[in-house]
Amino acid sequence: MAPNNSQSGGLTRLLMFVGILIGVFTPIVYLMERNLESFYVFKTDELHDLAKRGIEAHGNDTAKIVEYIVAELRENHPSHVNPKWNVPDEWVFNNAGGAMGGMYIIHASITEYLIIFGTAVGTEGHSGRHTADDYFHILTGEQWAYVPGEFLPEVYPAGSVHHLKRGVVKQYKMPEGCFALEYARGWIPPMLFFGFADGISSTLDVQTLYRTVVLTGREMISNLLIGKI
The missing domain is CATH 1.20.5 (Single alpha-helices involved in coiled-coils or other helix-helix interfaces)
Structure with missing residues (x-):
């Protein structure tokens, strides 16, 4: 006994x-x-206006749009923005929900992330059901989305915002080349499981997983050290 x-x-x-x-x-x-609102550094209308101005200034030149956006964000939020958009090692593949694209982390903290995400060849997948609101600011190309029970796609062209509300799930597609400024606000750590799942269970791309963890951890820790939750 x-x-x-x-x-x-x-x-x-x-x-x-x-x-x-x-x-x-x-x-x-x-x-x-x-009190989540009090922890946010970025404003949704600020980002939408910035994305639209970048598109107006540079048309379909994605690199110039990204440079324009990051430069202004760095000026307005110097302590919270990673400015190294043109450093190759700052870009990694992101496999999540079956979709695949390139990602560059502008900001990552416990309550917010801001990234450039996109692909030059198109992709499709599951949006995930998240603990944060996600704002997908289309910079070039189009994003399509589908909800069960509907018979027509939601179409988001350059200059528009696809707001995926917290807890909502959709199928989405970038039919050809498409890049976006993606902003999430809410509880970010639980979203990381979705971001890592494909790498662990299907692609087995350990190098990309490692780089993603390093970059995300670096940004989250650096923000925590200056009091940004």
Whole structure:
């Protein structure tokens, strides 16, 4: 009977520890959830206006649009923006929900991320069901989206914003080349599981996974160190 009592005691202690963690963190998360807006650095209308001005200034020249956007963001938010858009090592593949494209992290923190995401050849996949609102500012090309029960696609051309609300899921497609300024605000860490799942379960691209973790961790930690949650 002793081994059984020992196992029972260990399980009891584990459950007590889990219960204490839940009891401690639940009110903290609840309070933060009610005050999420106060943690945000970027504004949705600011980003939409900036994306549109970049398109107006540079047409279909994606590189120039990205340069324009990052330069102004760096000027307005110097402590929170990674300006190295033209450094090849700052770009990585992103495989998520079956879709594949290139990604450059402008900002990553606990409550926000801002990236350039896109592809020159087209892609399609599952949007994921996320713990943050996602704003997809189309810079060049088009994005299409589909919701079950509808019979026509949602079409988002350059200059438009596809707002995927928190908890909502869609099928999406970039039929040809398409690049976007993607902004998410809410709880970012749970979204990382979706971002890493394909790399772990299908592509097995360890090098890309490693680079993604390093870049994301670097940006999140650097923001935490200056008090940005």
